[in-house]
Amino acid sequence: MPYRRLPNTDQARVRALRNAIMENESRIDAGDFRLPYPLINEAKNYLSDFEKALAQYQQALDAQVSANKNYQHESHVARLYISHFIQVLNLAVLRKDIKREHKVFYHLKPDDFTVPDLSTEAAILKWGQILIDGETERMRNGGAPMYNPGIAKVQVHYEEFKDYKISQKIYQQSTARYLQRVADKRKEGDAIILRIWNEVEAHFAMLPPYKRLMECQKYGLVYYYRRKEEKLTPESDINYIPPTPIPQFAHRERAKTARLDEK
Numbered sequence: 001m002p003y004r005r006l007p008n009t010d011q012a013r014v015r016a017l018r019n020a021i022m023e024n025e026s027r028i029d030a031g032d033f034r035l036p037y038p039l040i041n042e043a044k045n046y047l048s049d050f051e052k053a054l055a056q057y058q059q060a061l062d063a064q065v066s067a068n069k070n071y072q073h074e075s076h077v078a079r080l081y082i083s084h085f086i087q088v089l090n091l092a093v094l095r096k097d098i099k100r101e102h103k104v105f106y107h108l109k110p111d112d113f114t115v116p117d118l119s120t121e122a123a124i125l126k127w128g129q130i131l132i133d134g135e136t137e138r139m140r141n142g143g144a145p146m147y148n149p150g151i152a153k154v155q156v157h158y159e160e161f162k163d164y165k166i167s168q169k170i171y172q173q174s175t176a177r178y179l180q181r182v183a184d185k186r187k188e189g190d191a192i193i194l195r196i197w198n199e200v201e202a203h204f205a206m207l208p209p210y211k212r213l214m215e216c217q218k219y220g221l222v223y224y225y226r227r228k229e230e231k232l233t234p235e236s237d238i239n240y241i242p243p244t245p246i247p248q249f250a251h252r253e254r255a256k257t258a259r260l261d262e263k
Helices: 010-026 037-094 100-106 121-140 151-203 211-219 249-262
Strands: none
Touching: 010 037, 010 151, 037 100, 037 121, 037 151, 100 121, 121 151, 151 211
């Protein structure tokens, strides 16, 4: 007989519970096997809650992915404007339109005309604020404002980038919260599925192997064959001899008899 294995994904958990519930409800004849009502009712309530939690998580994830596209766009635009402003500043210094020593207002070395590394979000936040403060300080010291791009344009995209960054963090926190809610429910679901599968296997335990496998699979039980294990077929049941069932409390009677024999 192949071995069973509990679901290891959320969709597999949902599928296992749906199969058990649907199969149980399809057995309307009086003689058919039915799962205990409290167990099947618990499974229905759990499935409804679990599917709701999964839907909420998926909605939060979709919103995060959609917002992330806008965030990535604003990050790219802010990086371009900051980089362009520094390049124009360096050119203005080379043309002597701006005094070389005024570069210190922007935390830039007077003789260094390279653009700082802007590959990270932290660098964009850092240099965006430095340029805004530096341009304000330079004009306070008598400098003329720069254009193409002006600092106002840089500031607009810098502030938009910051706003999107805050929003993205909120989306991420929301997604993480719903994901944790799903994770917290998995253990409960696995316990319900295990109880259902145990009930099903116990009921069909006296059937021949292949027929038992087919009946259990109707309730959603998933089986796996071991390496080199022969697969069950209808022919596997031809010479099957069912084990003798042990009557309830029989083990207690045997123990009592053994004690009497010892005396």
